[in-house]
Amino acid sequence: MHLVLLAMDWGFIVEKMILIISIVSLSLIIAMYETYMERKVAAIIQDRRGPNRAGPFGLFQPLADGLKLFMKEEIIPNTSNKMLFVLGPCLAMLTAMMTSAVIPWGDRIHFTLFGQDRYVSLQIADINIGILYIFGVVSMGVYGIMIGGWASNNKFSLLAAMRGASQVISYELPMGLSLIALLMMTGSLKMSVIMGQQLDGWYNVLYQPLGFFIFLVCAFAECNRTPFDLPEAENELNFGYHQEYSSMKLGFYLFAEYINMFISSAVMVTLFWGGYDIPFVSDTELVKNIGYNWMALLQGGVMFLKVLIFIFVFMWVRWTIPRFRYDQLMNLGWKGLIPLGLVNMVITAAVVLWLKK
Amino acid sequence: MQSLTSRAKQVERKPMTWVEKLYMWNIAKGMWITFKHIFKKKATISYPEQKRAFSPVFRGLQILNRDEEGRENCTACGLCAVACPAEAITMEGAERKPGEEHLYREEKYAAKYEINMLRCIFCGLCEEACPKDAVYLSETFAPSNYQRKGFIYGKEDLLIPHPITNPEEYKKALGNRANKSQQQ
Numbered sequence: 001m002h003l004v005l006l007a008m009d010w011g012f013i014v015e016k017m018i019l020i021i022s023i024v025s026l027s028l029i030i031a032m033y034e035t036y037m038e039r040k041v042a043a044i045i046q047d048r049r050g051p052n053r054a055g056p057f058g059l060f061q062p063l064a065d066g067l068k069l070f071m072k073e074e075i076i077p078n079t080s081n082k083m084l085f086v087l088g089p090c091l092a093m094l095t096a097m098m099t100s101a102v103i104p105w106g107d108r109i110h111f112t113l114f115g116q117d118r119y120v121s122l123q124i125a126d127i128n129i130g131i132l133y134i135f136g137v138v139s140m141g142v143y144g145i146m147i148g149g150w151a152s153n154n155k156f157s158l159l160a161a162m163r164g165a166s167q168v169i170s171y172e173l174p175m176g177l178s179l180i181a182l183l184m185m186t187g188s189l190k191m192s193v194i195m196g197q198q199l200d201g202w203y204n205v206l207y208q209p210l211g212f213f214i215f216l217v218c219a220f221a222e223c224n225r226t227p228f229d230l231p232e233a234e235n236e237l238n239f240g241y242h243q244e245y246s247s248m249k250l251g252f253y254l255f256a257e258y259i260n261m262f263i264s265s266a267v268m269v270t271l272f273w274g275g276y277d278i279p280f281v282s283d284t285e286l287v288k289n290i291g292y293n294w295m296a297l298l299q300g301g302v303m304f305l306k307v308l309i310f311i312f313v314f315m316w317v318r319w320t321i322p323r324f325r326y327d328q329l330m331n332l333g334w335k336g337l338i339p340l341g342l343v344n345m346v347i348t349a350a351v352v353l354w355l356k357k
Numbered sequence: 358m359q360s361l362t363s364r365a366k367q368v369e370r371k372p373m374t375w376v377e378k379l380y381m382w383n384i385a386k387g388m389w390i391t392f393k394h395i396f397k398k399k400a401t402i403s404y405p406e407q408k409r410a411f412s413p414v415f416r417g418l419q420i421l422n423r424d425e426e427g428r429e430n431c432t433a434c435g436l437c438a439v440a441c442p443a444e445a446i447t448m449e450g451a452e453r454k455p456g457e458e459h460l461y462r463e464e465k466y467a468a469k470y471e472i473n474m475l476r477c478i479f480c481g482l483c484e485e486a487c488p489k490d491a492v493y494l495s496e497t498f499a500p501s502n503y504q505r506k507g508f509i510y511g512k513e514d515l516l517i518p519h520p521i522t523n524p525e526e527y528k529k530a531l532g533n534r535a536n537k538s539q540q541q
Contacts, residue, residue: 045391049401320391321384336378 088148130191149241164231175218177341265310430491440486445476
């Protein structure tokens with residue numbers, strides 16, 4: 001027993017712990033400032049100024065908002081199932097955070113410890129079913145919605161939860177179809193392999209523009225963002241599955257949405273836009289000149305920039321397009337995107353076969 | 358059917374084609390419009406730091422004027438109170454004692470002068486009625502208070518800063534409106 005413990009690479013565990021903590025806290029901070037960015041982008045698009053009172057340029061606004069949510073009275077409905085009522089937002093947050101585990105945020109860091117050269121990959125877990133893992137975790141997000149809506153013991157919450165769940169499930173289909181086409185090209189489910197192919201070659205979006213487009217639309221629906229934010233249509237459908245929630249539990253639901261937005265942007269960047277690859281620069285050449293650590297920093301920055309652009313697109317769309325009606329939403333998903341995804345898949349399959357011949 | 362105006366337009370009700378149902382072209386058009394708005398000039402001003410210029414006839418809160426030596430103009434004649442349609446002004450007169458010549462311009466002065474800002478409709482009739490150039494509507498506005506009684510402005514709230522000891526504040530409080538009629 002002792003021998004097994006001694007033989008373990010404790011440094012490995014410490015490294016991973018530090019990586020997990022930093023990535024989770026990073027995604028929390030980014031989600032926090034996404035709320036600020038959302039309000040600023042909304043303001044700019046509507047010719048306003050947005051929050052600019054709390055701190056310089058209103059940068060402390062998210063802190064003030066968070067404080068407000070914590071200070072509010074917390075109401076748990078009398079007839080609700082209390083355990084599940086609390087579990088709902090927890091699950092929403094958990095699934096939102098878990099997805100970041102397989103996303104590569106940079107190449108690797110190099111340092112010397114006790115005379116030993118150590119290379120730390122900036123990806124928490126490089127599992128061989130990376131994309132499958134993402135899909136599994138994302139579909140678990142439905143539980144957060146369903147449990148929250150059901151535990152509230154309110155028929156409107158339950159209806160909204162059904163609405164949300166059926167939306168998320170039906171948009172997972174075209175999302176999967178668009179990814180199948182991508183996987184036929186890359187031949188691997190491993191995130192690092194898909195990334196590595198784009199590092200030297202072209203970005204996948206050039207081969208799969210339609211696939212990317214379908215994935216983008218589905219990502220909007222998965223994150224419950226406008227034009228697909230029917231689960232929380234506050235003005236015409238009497239709010240959503242979080243109708244009975246107050247205080248920070250409501251905050252967690254809303255926060256999970258922002259984390260989801262960040263993570264799905266990161267997934268899109270990794271799968272279709274070359275991830276941490278620095279565009280127009282040969283990364284393998286650059287790494288010889290500036291070393292691993294500076295390279296990792298640079299790559300992380302580039303990745304972050306790309307993700308930021310996608311987050312901006314999310315917001316830009318939100319403040320442009322009005323909400324779909326529910327039948328329009330379902331029609332678009334089942335009759336628009338799924339046939340499109342199938343066509344894309346068949347064409348890709350044919351081309352891949354033809355090229356191999 | 359005969360249309361009522363020449364601007365009547367036939368509404369197309371043919372079902373959307375499959376491509377139209379994807380809404381892509383329309384969404385792209387909408388996105389372009391919102392994108393253009395990013396670069397437009399903002400209509401909002403940051404209020405407390407930045408203030409919009411008032412029109413020359415703007416009527417704000419009243420001030421009680423002083424002359425160049427800093428003596429109060431008001432003689433408590435009561436014409437403003439009579440003119441006031443909202444009955445917002447009350448005052449009490451008093452006689453100037455020897456040795457108070459540097460405080461009050463004439464023999465009689467207002468010992469108490471109150472304007473209820475909740476009643477006031479800022480019509481400016483008090484200013485028109487005043488024969489002594491004593492009451493003016495300034496360019497300050499938006500009074501705020503926690504209690505109703507805080508809106509009853511007494512002499513200490515209304516009196517303009519002293520023109521000799523505090524000339525800058527005096528100028529600011531006087532505003533354009535008083536200057537204009539003094540020039541005439």
